[in-house]
Amino acid sequence: MGKVLEFPSRQVQGLAYLDGQLRKLLASKGADQTLIDFAAEQLTRTYAQLSESEQYSFSIQLPPGIDDADSEDLNQQINTGLEGIRVENHALMVKLVAQLVLTKVQLFQHERE
Numbered sequence: 001m002g003k004v005l006e007f008p009s010r011q012v013q014g015l016a017y018l019d020g021q022l023r024k025l026l027a028s029k030g031a032d033q034t035l036i037d038f039a040a041e042q043l044t045r046t047y048a049q050l051s052e053s054e055q056y057s058f059s060i061q062l063p064p065g066i067d068d069a070d071s072e073d074l075n076q077q078i079n080t081g082l083e084g085i086r087v088e089n090h091a092l093m094v095k096l097v098a099q100l101v102l103t104k105v106q107l108f109q110h111e112r113e
Contacts, residue, residue, distance in 0.1 A: 002062035003071055015047050022101075035112075039105045046097050053093075054086065 019040050026036045060078070062071060 002064045002066060015044065015051075018047065019043060035105065035109060038108050039101060042101045042104045043097070046100055050090075050093050050097055054090065 022039055022043055023036055026039055031039075060074075062074070066074075
C-alpha cells in the first residue's frame with residue numbers, strides 16, 4: 001500500500017482583530033455600547049459559521065512505488081492549489097460576512113428606534 005497524504009485546512013485567523021476594528025469604528029461613529037456589543041456578537045457568530053465551512057480535510061492514497069521526492073512534490077502542488085482556492089473563497093466570504101453583519105446591525109438599530 002502506498003503513502004497517504006493528509007490535507008487539513010488552516011484555521012480562520014483574525015477574528016479578534018476584526019472585532020477590535022469593528023468596535024473602534026462603531027465607537028468613533030458614536031454608537032452606544034449596546035449597538036457595539038450586538039455588532040460584535042453578530043460578527044463572531046457569522047464568522048464562526050464561515051470558519052466552520054472552511055474546515056476541510058481529505059486523503060489521497062498514493063500508488064505503491066512513488067518515491068519520497070515525488071510524494072513531497074505532489075503534496076506541495078496540491079497544497080498550493082488548495083490554498084489558492086481557499087484564499088479566493090475566503091476573500092469573497094469575508095465581504096459577504098461584512099455585508100450580512102452590517103445589515104443585521106442596521107435592522108437592529110432600526111428596531112430600537
